[in-house]
Every structure is written in structure tokens, then in C-alpha cells.
Amino acid sequence: MSTNWKIKLSLYINYFVFAILLNSVGIVIAKSINVYGVNEKAASVLEAFKDLPIAIVSFFVASFLPRIGYKRAMLIALGIVFIGCLGMRFGNSFWAAKMMFLSVGVSFALIKLSVYSLVGVVTDSPRQHSALMSSVEGFFMVGIASAYFLFPAFYSETDANAWLNVYLFLCGGILLSFLFLVVSNVQIPAPTAGANWKEDIKSSLSLIAVPLVLVFICSAFFFVMIEQGIMTWLPRFNEKIFSFSEKLSVQMASLLAISLAVGRFVAGWLSKKISWAVIVIGCALLSIALLLAILPQLNVAAHVTRLVSISDVPVLGFMLPLIGLFIAPIYPLLNSTVLSHLPKNLHSPMSGLIIIFSALGGTLGSRIVGILFGEVGGVKAFYVLLIPMGLLIVSVLVIQWIIKKSRSVAAV
Known part of the structure; x- marks a missing residue:
């Protein structure tokens, strides 16, 4: 067995737990409204x-x-996140929910930056690196899906808390x-003296002047607005528009x-087999078509029987x-495309920009949908x-x- 199995197992558990916490926002939003x-x-x-x-x-x-x-x-x-979760359990308030997600955000930034570096330390070859990174990210997706089953498992008709x-x-x-992390004995090379934080920030900000990076940032921003706008508010949308019970709303969001x-x-x-641009544009068009096919058929009835069983779901x-099938390919293909067209020495600051603008896009998308949800209703909010x-x-x-222009210039 690998000598680094303890720290590897810790990485898996970390990503699994944080996937649940990060993607429980929609569930906690619904609870905050109802409770x-x-x-x-x-x-x-x-x-x-x-x-x-x-x-930040x-x-x-x-x-x-x-x-x-x-x-x-x-x-x-x-x-930090341990204290945040305990605070949510015993604080039992909207303020506690804010502090809990604050702890999750701070902690996940440290975890993600560390994991990306540690994967290279605990693997011995590019193939091992790719395999471990893929499996860790795959476990993250398992955690996301698990959140929609884990939370309802603790729901009770008699105890609101x-x-x-x-x-x-x-x-x-x-x-x-x-x-597992404490008892792991992984040997991590001592860091060499590098750029200070001011130079690090300058390196990242200087990339914004590159046209390809600037347009990519806009693309990533728009995508995460879409993804988080839907993912965060789907449980509430199910409850309000489809009249699902609170538990069924969360379970259906797992789809x-x-x-x-x-x-x-x-x-x-x-x-x-297919150009990245064709896939991304095709997926975006199919997402638009799906929303335009579904949203006009949704009306909020004044008196609708609350649905509690999957067999009752229309x-x-x-x-x-199913819109997830079409929006899923967009983000990784965009990231891969921009990174593969930048020098390797710029990959690190570019990764920082990806994280930053993805976070900002997610915040804005969720905020806009949330405001519109309360003002004009869920259906019109999703139209936006x-x-x-x-x-x-x-x-x-x-x-x-x-990209085509840069290739033609390079060929001259």
C-alpha cells in the first residue's frame, strides 16, 4: 500500500465534505425562508x-x-469549518448560516489551493497525477449529489430543527x-523563496490585459452565473413552482x-472528436431551447396539492x-482551452483568476435570481x-x- 494513503484518503474526505457544504446553499436558502x-x-x-x-x-x-x-x-x-458547522448546529439562525458559509468559503480556498499542490507531491508520474486528480474531482461530484439525499435524511415532520x-x-x-491528515507522514519539499504577495497579485492582474484572458474571464463569469443561478435556486423553484414538499424538492434537485x-x-x-467551440455553443443553444420549452408551460396555481412522492412528479x-447535461461541458472546456493557449508559467496566476471570477459570477448569479424570485416569481427569474x-x-x-488570429500571426 502507498505510504501516502493516509493523506490521499484525507483529500478524498475533504473534497466529499466540502462538496456537500458548498452545494447545500440552495437547501439552506429554502430552510432559511421556511424556518x-x-x-x-x-x-x-x-x-x-x-x-x-x-x-478573496x-x-x-x-x-x-x-x-x-x-x-x-x-x-x-x-x-475553521468544524467550528462553522458546530456554530450552525447550535446557533440555529440565519446569522449562524451566514457565519457557517463564511467558514466554508475561507476553508475551501485553503483546501483547494493545497490539494492542487499536494497531488503533485503524493504522486510519482503524470499518469498517477492525472488519475488522482480525476478521482478526487470525481469524488467531489459524488459529494454534490449526496447533499441532496443527506440533508432530507435528517428532515422530520415533527421536529423543525x-x-x-x-x-x-x-x-x-x-x-x-x-x-488522517495529522498522522500522515508525507514529505513535502521546503518552498523556495518566491515572489511576495504584491508580485503575485501583479502577475495575476497583468493577465487581464491579454485579450484571450479578458474574454475568457467574461465567459467563465457568465457560465457560473447560469450554473449557480440554477443550482442554488432549484430546490426553492421545485417547492414554489411545482408544489413539491420540502423533502421532495431537495431530492429532485439531485437530478x-x-x-x-x-x-x-x-x-x-x-x-x-469535435471542436470545443462547437460543443460549447451547441450546449448553450440546447440549454436555451430547454428553458424556452419548459418555462412557458409553468404556472403557479393558487391551490395545488402538495406533492410528496416521486411518482407524483410531472x-x-x-x-x-436535465439542463445539467448541457451546461456541464462548458466550464471545463473553457478552462482547458484558455490554459492550453497560454505559456505554462502563466497557468498558476490564470488558475487564480479562474477561481476569483468564478466565485464572483456565482455570487452575482445567485443574488440576481434570488432578488427576482421574490419580486417577479421563479419562472420569470429563470427567464433572465x-x-x-x-x-x-x-x-x-x-x-x-x-485563437485563429493568433495562429495566423504566428504562421506569418
């Missing part, structure tokens, strides 16, 4: 408490991590990961996570989450997502034009 009595506009701020710390910490801390130590940074992150016990379960996973996982797998196969309730979908297509066409 804590906040409105949609106020509840939508939870996305910002999660995403903005990811962006990634921006300022990346250059310091080698000095802190990746293992130590992960232990600090696990300690029973769902909070899920955080004790998650604390157990965090503690387990912490212990979106499963669709996203399947879509990424299929895209990996298709990208070997066809449209199954169709909407057609705008970033259209802008995404335009951005992809511009990226393709920039």
Missing part, C-alpha cells in the same frame, strides 16, 4: 458569504501557502479527515447534480434538471438566465476568433 422567515432577496446573500471568501482568500493567500505549509493550511481549514443534525454528521467527517456529472463525462469523450419536473447564455455564446465566438 427563519427571511425573504428570497435576503436569503440570496448566503451565496455571497460562500463565494466571496473563496475569491485565493487572491491574497496563494503566494503564502508554501510558507505556511500545505498540510498545516489544510488542518487550519478543517478547524432535526435537519440541523446533519452538521454533526459532517463534523464527524471533518474530524476523521483531520486525524441536476447527476446530470452535471454525466454531462462532464460525455463531454470528455466528445471533445476528442414530466416537466424531471425535464428541468437566457441573457448570460446568449452572452456566453458571443464570448465563445470571440475566443475562437482570437
